[in-house]
Amino acid sequence: xxxxxxxxxxxxxxxxxxxxxxxxxxxxxxxxxxxxxxxxxxxxxxxxxxxxxxxxxxxxxxxxxxxxxxxxxxxxxxxxxxxxxxxxxxxxxxxxxxxxxxxxx
Amino acid sequence: xxxxxxxxxxxxxxxxxxxxxxxxxxxxxxxxxxxxxxxxxxxxxxxxxxxxxxxxxxxxxxxxxxxxxxxxxxxxxxxxxxxxxxxxxxxxxxxxxxxxxxxxxxxxxxxxxxxxxxxxxxxxxxxxxxxxxxxxxxxxxxxxxxxxxxxxxxxxxxxxxxxxxxxxxxxxxxxxxxxxxxxxxxxxxxxxxxxxxxxxxxxxxxxxxxxxxxxxxxxxxxxxxxxxxxxxxxxxxxxxxxxxxxxxxxxxxxxxxxxxxxxxxxxxxxxxxxxxxxxxxxxxxxxxxxxxxxxxxxxxxxxxxxxxxxxxxxxxxxxxxxxxxxxxxxxxxxxxxxxxxxxxxxxxxxxxxxxxxxxxxxxxxxxxxxxxxxxxxxxxxxxxxxxxxxxxxxxxxxxxxxxxxxxxxxxxxxxxxxxxxxxxxxxxxxxxxxxxxxxxxxxxxxxxxxxxxxxxxxxxxxxxxxxxxxxxxxxxxxxxxxxxxxxxxxxxxxxxxxxxxxxxxxxxxxxxxxxxxxxxxxxxxxxxxxxxxxxxxxxxxxxxxxxxxxxxxxxxxxxxxxxxxxxxxxxxxxxxxxxxxxxxxxxxxxxxxxxxxxxxxxxxxxxxxxxxxxxxxxxxxxxxxxxxxxxxxxxxxxxx
Numbered sequence: 001x002x003x004x005x006x007x008x009x010x011x012x013x014x015x016x017x018x019x020x021x022x023x024x025x026x027x028x029x030x031x032x033x034x035x036x037x038x039x040x041x042x043x044x045x046x047x048x049x050x051x052x053x054x055x056x057x058x059x060x061x062x063x064x065x066x067x068x069x070x071x072x073x074x075x076x077x078x079x080x081x082x083x084x085x086x087x088x089x090x091x092x093x094x095x096x097x098x099x100x101x102x103x104x105x
Numbered sequence: 106x107x108x109x110x111x112x113x114x115x116x117x118x119x120x121x122x123x124x125x126x127x128x129x130x131x132x133x134x135x136x137x138x139x140x141x142x143x144x145x146x147x148x149x150x151x152x153x154x155x156x157x158x159x160x161x162x163x164x165x166x167x168x169x170x171x172x173x174x175x176x177x178x179x180x181x182x183x184x185x186x187x188x189x190x191x192x193x194x195x196x197x198x199x200x201x202x203x204x205x206x207x208x209x210x211x212x213x214x215x216x217x218x219x220x221x222x223x224x225x226x227x228x229x230x231x232x233x234x235x236x237x238x239x240x241x242x243x244x245x246x247x248x249x250x251x252x253x254x255x256x257x258x259x260x261x262x263x264x265x266x267x268x269x270x271x272x273x274x275x276x277x278x279x280x281x282x283x284x285x286x287x288x289x290x291x292x293x294x295x296x297x298x299x300x301x302x303x304x305x306x307x308x309x310x311x312x313x314x315x316x317x318x319x320x321x322x323x324x325x326x327x328x329x330x331x332x333x334x335x336x337x338x339x340x341x342x343x344x345x346x347x348x349x350x351x352x353x354x355x356x357x358x359x360x361x362x363x364x365x366x367x368x369x370x371x372x373x374x375x376x377x378x379x380x381x382x383x384x385x386x387x388x389x390x391x392x393x394x395x396x397x398x399x400x401x402x403x404x405x406x407x408x409x410x411x412x413x414x415x416x417x418x419x420x421x422x423x424x425x426x427x428x429x430x431x432x433x434x435x436x437x438x439x440x441x442x443x444x445x446x447x448x449x450x451x452x453x454x455x456x457x458x459x460x461x462x463x464x465x466x467x468x469x470x471x472x473x474x475x476x477x478x479x480x481x482x483x484x485x486x487x488x489x490x491x492x493x494x495x496x497x498x499x500x501x502x503x504x505x506x507x508x509x510x511x512x513x514x515x516x517x518x519x520x521x522x523x524x525x526x527x528x529x530x531x532x533x534x535x536x537x538x539x540x541x542x543x544x545x546x547x548x549x550x551x552x553x554x555x556x557x558x559x560x561x562x563x564x565x566x567x568x569x570x571x572x573x574x575x576x577x578x579x580x581x582x583x584x585x586x587x588x589x590x591x592x593x594x595x596x597x598x599x600x601x602x603x604x605x606x607x608x609x610x611x612x613x614x615x616x617x618x619x620x621x622x623x624x625x626x627x628x629x630x631x632x633x634x635x636x637x638x639x640x641x642x643x644x645x646x647x648x649x650x651x652x653x654x655x656x657x658x659x660x661x662x663x664x665x666x667x668x669x670x671x672x673x674x675x676x677x678x679x680x681x682x683x684x685x686x687x688x689x690x691x692x693x694x695x696x697x698x699x700x701x702x703x704x705x706x707x708x709x710x711x712x713x714x715x716x717x718x719x720x721x722x723x724x725x726x727x728x729x730x731x732x733x734x735x736x737x738x739x740x741x742x743x744x745x
Binding site (some may be wrong): 022025026027065097098100101102 | 326719
């Protein structure tokens with residue numbers, strides 16, 4: 001699978017995913033969507049890892065391991081983040097990020 | 106060689122008493138603390154007598170026939186460099202052993218006396234613990250092995266003097282007097298410290314034995330001209346003398362001594378007559394070989410001593426507070442001791458003045474302590490300090506009367522009482538040096554006899570005053586010290602002092618100079634006769650003379666306006682032209698800068714705090730743009 005696909009394609013895909021994630025993170029107001037944007041950013045990095053591992057060091061598995069590691073950490077992080085979001089929702093009945101400015105000056 | 110290390114106990118006992126009485130004194134009955142303190146001092150007294158006996162009579166002399174000068178106890182306390190270190194210890198030589206006797210005797214007597222005198226006073230145990238502290242510090246001062254140890258204990262005596270002058274801390278005058286004493290002597294000690302630093306810088310040592318030994322580094326270093334035509338060593342000795350002059354109440358640093366009489370009378374007897382105020386004399390005597398090598402500094406000692414002596418004697422004739430008369434008399438006598446040191450040379454008969462000075466110090470301690478304790482007994486029974494409110498007390502206070510008379514005769518220099526012998530030596534030494542100063546000292550002798558008998562007659566004879574309560578003789582604890590000291594005043598003059606205490610520690614024979622003695626006794630008698638005429642019976646002669654002398658006597662009555670001069674200098678000049686500008690500078694420039702910095706910081710942070718909007722995405726935007734910006738810069742740098 002993916003034999004003969006040039007490296008650039010993977011990189012372009014990763015870059016697009018990355019900036020889509022950044023854009024979503026900066027623009028969307030819903031906390032859940034922001035969380036999804038973060039996942040996009042992480043996965044764009046994962047794609048880069050896998051692609052570089054496959055093309056540059058075909059016999060090695062470090063890139064793969066790292067990707068699995070990132071996925072695991074992201075899962076944990078997401079569960080914590082969702083717990084926080086639920087708590088925030090319980091408190092102010094809203095998950096709009098702009099309403100959360102209790103910590104300002 | 107005898108082991109003298111037990112002398113450390115002489116120091117440690119009063120320290121121990123101070124700590125015990127100071128911390129636990131409240132738990133005892135007042136009388137118990139008094140007796141405990143006195144017992145401690147009694148042990149100390151016995152120990153010093155043993156020390157003196159062993160030192161002078163048992164201990165073999167050095168090869169050249171001098172009394173040995175050695176460290177009985179020594180421990181390194183603070184190491185600055187390998188060569189320069191500060192030790193604590195006990196140095197024994199004739200003057201320190203002599204001072205041990207003086208201090209412990211008077212200390213013990215004053216303590217014993219205080220048991221009766223302070224009875225029923227508030228803070229009884231506080232008084233005794235402070236007395237012990239004083240004894241400890243004064244003994245530490247005299248046995249100091251090095252000049253730094255001396256300085257430490259020097260300050261400690263200053264503190265204990267401060268505490269005891271201000272003992273009646275509810276009385277404004279006492280508080281003011283204690284502050285005055287402390288500040289004036291502290292100011293003088295500034296000079297002392299500068300002198301010590303200069304001396305130790307030049308010689309590289311603090312140690313007395315090295316400093317005053319025959320090949321002392323002080324004789325060679327710092328002899329070049331440095332400032333105002335005087336060598337560095339001379340200046341350092343003058344600075345050190347400044348400290349001594351402050352403690353010994355020499356003109357112009359004497360202003361604290363008369364005010365110090367606000368303290369309880371036993372304190373005046375112990376600290377401000379017999380022991381602490383002679384610390385300055387002791388200091389000069391201790392460093393005497395160096396003073397001899399710097400003649401200008403020694404001349405300063407001489408002139409300051411002579412001037413203070415006559416200055417104080419004149420004032421003493423005009424005062425009415427009996428303790429103040431005695432205070433000025435003390436100053437005058439200490440001036441004589443300083444003068445005697447100042448005219449002295451080093452070694453053998455040349456060192457007559459040195460020996461006379463120490464002799465006078467020794468005798469003076471006894472008769473002046475006796476005078477003060479007697480004055481205390483009088484004040485105790487008639488409840489006033491002013492001699493014009495007294496009179497005719499001889500029949501009420503027989504023991505005090507006799508002992509006071511003995512002390513007056515002793516200080517006036519009537520043979521065969523103690524003052525006669527030492528004063529004779531001083532005058533003899535003075536005559537060898539300068540006729541003018543000899544005449545000054547003669548006048549001082551006459552004045553001394555006059556004011557002492559003015560005091561004596563005004564208190565015990567004069568007008569028949571009616572007292573509210575019939576005065577009664579003091580209790581035994583007070584009269585026993587009086588009697589003991591009276592015996593001392595009678596007999597100490599007979600000690601052949603030149604066999605024990607001399608400038609080079611080599612005994613010599615001092616003869617009684619008959620041609621000096623006769624005029625001295627005559628002038629003392631003249632003073633006494635005038636005093637008798639004036640004050641034996643109530644009459645208006647003193648008033649006439651006082652008026653006849655006009656402005657001079659008025660000035661003397663006002664102590665020559667020295668206090669006013671000090672107030673003028675401090676309040677009008679220093680406060681207005683130095684302290685105020687400094688305060689202004691501090692408040693406006695220093696504080697202003699600091700306030701300005703905090704104000705600006707505050708203002709800026711107030712303005713920029715809006716950046717902390719709490720909007721997560723705004724932060725993220727800033728972060729991402731920053732990261733992008735940095736990434737672009739790095740890419741740009743790498744690609745070029």
